[in-house]
Amino acid sequence: xxxxxxxxxxxxxxxxxxxxxxxxxxxxxxxxxxxxxxxxxxxxxxxxxxxxxxxxxxxxxxxxxxxxxxx
Amino acid sequence: xxxxxxxxxxxxxxxxxxxxxxxxxxxxxxxxxxxxxxxxxxxxxxxxxxxxxxxxxxxxxxxxxxxxxxxxxxxxxxxxxxxxxxxxxxxxxxxxxxxxxxxxxxxxxxxxxxxxxxxxxxxxxxxxxxxxxxxxxxxxxxxxxxxxxxxxxxxxxxxxxxxxxxxxxxxxxxxxxxxxxxxxxxxxxxxxxxxxxxxxxxxxxxxxxxxxxxxxxxxxxxxxxxxxxxxxxxxxxxxxxxxxxxxxxxxx
Numbered sequence: 001x002x003x004x005x006x007x008x009x010x011x012x013x014x015x016x017x018x019x020x021x022x023x024x025x026x027x028x029x030x031x032x033x034x035x036x037x038x039x040x041x042x043x044x045x046x047x048x049x050x051x052x053x054x055x056x057x058x059x060x061x062x063x064x065x066x067x068x069x070x071x
Numbered sequence: 072x073x074x075x076x077x078x079x080x081x082x083x084x085x086x087x088x089x090x091x092x093x094x095x096x097x098x099x100x101x102x103x104x105x106x107x108x109x110x111x112x113x114x115x116x117x118x119x120x121x122x123x124x125x126x127x128x129x130x131x132x133x134x135x136x137x138x139x140x141x142x143x144x145x146x147x148x149x150x151x152x153x154x155x156x157x158x159x160x161x162x163x164x165x166x167x168x169x170x171x172x173x174x175x176x177x178x179x180x181x182x183x184x185x186x187x188x189x190x191x192x193x194x195x196x197x198x199x200x201x202x203x204x205x206x207x208x209x210x211x212x213x214x215x216x217x218x219x220x221x222x223x224x225x226x227x228x229x230x231x232x233x234x235x236x237x238x239x240x241x242x243x244x245x246x247x248x249x250x251x252x253x254x255x256x257x258x259x260x261x262x263x264x265x266x267x268x269x270x271x272x273x274x275x276x277x278x279x280x281x282x283x284x285x286x287x288x289x290x291x292x293x294x295x296x297x298x299x300x301x302x303x304x305x306x307x308x309x310x311x312x313x314x315x316x317x318x319x320x321x322x323x
Binding site (some may be wrong): 038 | 146147161270305312
C-alpha cells in the first residue's frame with residue numbers, strides 16, 4: 001500500500017508538479033478544443049491562448065508571496 | 072530532413088543533455104567521494120532499466136491510433152513542459168534560484184562522506200542506491216521525452232539517436248572536465264527545452280483533439296515563435312514586478 005502511494009505521488013509530481021491548476025487548465029483547453037473541432041469549428045488558436053492564460057495565472061500566484069510593493 | 076524531424080532530434084538532444092548533466096553530477100559526487108565500482112554498477116543498472124523501458128514502450132505505443140496517441144502524449148507533454156517553462160521563467164526573472172551544478176556536486180559529496188558504510192551483495196549500498204536512483208529518475212524524464220517526441224511523429228529511432236548523442240557528449244564532457252559540467256548553460260537550455268516541450272505538446276495535443284493547423288507542420292514554427300514571445304514577455308513583466316517589490320518583512 002505504501003509503495004502504491006509513493007508510486008502514485010511520484011507520477012503526480014512528475015506530470016502535474018507544483019501547480020495542479022496548470023494541468024487542469026490544459027485538460028479543459030484540450031477538451032473544449034475537441035468539442036469545438038467535432039462541432040465543425042477548427043479552433044487551432046484556442047489551446048495557445050488557454051496555455052498563455054494558465055501559465056500567466058500560475059506565475060502570478062507563484063510570485064504573489066515573494067514580497068510587497070515598494071512605497 | 073523535415074522541420075518537425077529536425078526539431079524532434081534537437082528537442083530530444085537538448086532535453087536529454089540537461090537531464091544527463093544532472094545525473095552526471097550525482098554519479099560524480101558519489102564516485103569521487105566513495106569509489107567508482109558500486110557507483111558505476113548503480114548507474115549501469117539504471118541504464119539497463121531505462122533501455123528496457125524504451126524497448127518495451129516504444130513498439131507498444133506504435134499500436135495505438137495516432138490521433139489518440141497525439142492527444143494523450145500532447146496533454147502529458149504540455150503538463151510536463153509547462154512545469155519546465157514555469158520554472159525557467161521564474162529562474163530568469165529572479166524569483167527562483169538558478170540551478171548550480173557546482174553547488175549540487177558539493178552537497179552530493181558532503182552527503183556521501185557522511186553516509187554509513189553498509190555492504191550488500193558485495194556493494195557499497197549507499198553508492199549503488201544513490202547512483203541508481205539518480206540516473207533512473209533523471210533518465211525517466213529522458214525516456215518520457217524521447218518516447219513522446221518519437222512516437223507521435225513515428226520517429227522513435229531519431230529521437231533516441233538525439234538522446235544517445237547527448238549521452239555521448241555529456242560523458243565525453245565529464246571525462247574531459249573531470250568534474251560537474253557547471254559551464255553548460257543549463258538554465259538557458261532548460262528554458263529552450265521548456266518552450267519546445269510546450270510547443271510540441273500544444274501542436275500534437277490540438278491535432279489529437281481534431282484540429283487542422285493552418286500550414287500543417289510549418290505552423291509548428293509559428294507555435295514555437297508564439298511561446299518564445301510569450302515567455303520573453305512574461306520574464307520581462309516579472310522582472311519589472313520584482314523591481315517594484317521589496318522582500319516581505321523588510322518594511323518593518
